[in-house]
Amino acid sequence: MNQLSFDQTNREQTRDYLHARLKGLHPEVEIEAKIDQVFNINKLKLKKNALVLGHNYMEPALFHGVADFTGDSLQLCQVAEKSEKPILVYLGVEFMAESAKILNPERKVLIPSQKAGCSLASSITAEDVRNLKKRYPGVPVVTYINSYADVKAETDICCTSSNAAKIVAALDTDTVIFIPDEFLAQNVAAETGTKLMVPKKDLSDAQDPQVGVKTFVGWKGRCEVHEEFTVADIERVRKQEPDVVVLAHPECSLEVCQAADFSGSTSAIIRYVEERPEAAKYLILTECAMGDNIIAAINGKKKDAGKPADSPGPEVLRLCSVRCPHMAQITLADTMAAIEQEQYEVTVPEEIRIKAKASIDRMLEMSAKLGL
Ligand code: SF4
Known part of the structure; x- marks a missing residue:
């Protein structure tokens, strides 16, 4: 969604816009303190011809005041693909910025903090996926988009939380390796009438699926929020x-x-x-x-x-006792520094990028075919 409907070069308009939106969320004095930061980031962003992408979990001043486009991780990558801007600044966590780089290899992709990880994405490695494929040869791997590039590179097709059920239903197979989110697997399994088996990480208790029974082989990944x-x-x-x-x-x-x-x-x-x-x-x-x-x-x-x-x-x-510590790493000050210093650049080795992109492309093609 493109949302910056005020003149970003005008401080008074920036002020009015932020006060109207953030009223009741922050004390007035805190909103006032953020106005110059937002105004200065936007001035620099325009000067550097950078496009700022803001994930739905960003704090309101960044989300409403700085991001040129907002949305979920996939929507933002797709928006970035359509833009001509040479610099993309991703306000989100590392796996999301990686996805932007996978789809936009010729652009400079920046992330404001190098500490923006994710408990879910880091629950599984590329080697874990290779071991699953060895244990279940020929079984397609469906990977949630909340994963790192090297894991996507070992994947047949990616999915999002909104298209997962339709994508697995469209695969012509009884058994699917569905990783890494155990809870998303539970929910999609319930929706599609599928049995879920979640083996230990070392696969020591991994069972064979029963013939004719729709089965997911899941993974013990969780979002800590x-x-x-x-x-x-x-x-x-x-x-x-x-x-x-x-x-x-x-x-x-x-x-x-x-x-x-x-x-x-x-x-x-x-x-x-x-x-x-x-x-x-x-x-x-x-x-x-x-x-x-x-x-x-x-x-x-x-x-x-x-x-x-x-x-x-x-x-x-x-329930605000639950905040993502990784998303919270992205601040106004770090965003300013990222644009000013053009730091921290996200890179993905070309061999991994090509394979990871193929798994995302398959998802996009299937989504288009299914009218999603
Ligand atoms: S909210 Fe959960 S899935 Fe999203 S970045 Fe934080 S830990 Fe990862």
Whole structure:
């Protein structure tokens, strides 16, 4: 989504825009302190002809004030492919910036922090995938896009949380190696009537699939944010707010997704809220910054419609004890330094890039064929 609908070279417009969106999320004094940072980053960004891509989990001042485009990791890579800008600055974690580089090898891709890892992506190595393929010869490997380039390079086809069920259903096979997110595998298995086997890392207990039984061979990867949400969290909030609509990301456990009213990718959750503004209260079970960004977008819409910030509109609840420590590494100050110094450049060895790109391309082709 392209969203910077103000003159980025005008400090007063930057100020008005940020105050309108971030009202209620940060104290006024904190918003005021961020205005010059946002204004200076945007000036430099325009001077360097850089395109800034902001993941849905970025903090609101970066997400609403600096990112030229926002969305989930795949949407952002696709936007980048269409841009002519020579520098891409990825506000997200390393595997996402790698995907941008995989699809845009001729551009300079920068990430503001070298500490922006991911518990899920680092749960599995390329060697782990080779061992799985040795143990289950001929079984196709479907890998969640939240993985590193060398793991994608060992993969037949990538998937996202929104297309995973349709992609595995379209593969003409009973058994699929579905990695690395155990909870996404649980959710997709439940949706597609598939049995899930999750062997130990060393595969010492790996069993053979039964003939004629649809089976996923999963992996014990977890998102350290989404695994924290529990059914008890939902019950507690429902007790206090009986009308609340609960939206959960499929990186949450099967029990949590089944207890929620809706489960979907970050983009699907945003769409759900946008399309149903009549609901009074939402509880969003995903990284807390995304709830902040939805509130800021609701504030912006009120301002654009000439309504006061405290006029009625949906209320978004989130459990902010759960934050992604990796996403939080990306700050306004580091983003400024990244553009100024053109640091830190993301590189992917060409042999790995070509193979990883093939697994993403297969997903895009199949998604197009399935009308996703
Ligand atoms: S929210 Fe979870 S999947 Fe996303 S970067 Fe953080 S740890 Fe990784």
